[in-house]
Amino acid sequence: MKVGIIMGSKSDLPVMQDAADICKEFGVDFEITVVSAHRTPDRMFSYAKEAASRGIKVIIAGAGGAAHLPGMVASITTVPVIGVPVKSSNSIDGWDSILSILQMPNGIPVATVALNAAKNAGLLAVQILSTAKPELAKKMQTYKDTLRAKVEETAAEMES
Secondary structure: OEEEEEEOOHHHHHHHHHHHHHHHHHOOEEEEEEOOOOOOHHHHHHHHHHOHHHOEEEEEEEEEOOOOHHHHHHHHOOOOEEEEEEOOOOOOOOHHHHHHHHOOOOOOOOEEOOOOOHHHHHHHHHHHHHOOOHHHHHHHHHHHHHHHHHHHHHHHHHHO
């Protein structure tokens, strides 16, 4: 079981690294590379077409600007795709990326996280994988318990 993390350009790496870090934290195998929908469409097509046969169970695709990568990949593969809208230098406050990924036509679903939220994409990928791997589900429960405990600790400090 592996997660594929792809992005439209190397400039997206500072955002997409968060997804890789979550995979590492949970012990999930992953690969990370650049696949541009606009500059390397043949590479994108091959990546999406071959993903399942290479053991990829979830694809996290980050893109900025017109952000066609997640939707185009989703149109080619049966592997679930999580889109990460990236606020890039040519972006209109990130809304162009958000809407490009979010507004997919019926039949081509792309799970979409918040702007620059590759960490959430990584967590969602882990949750998807955890449906078939009980040990991952346990790790995810521990992660969520830790989040809850931190909030309860902060609340107790503020209330005292």
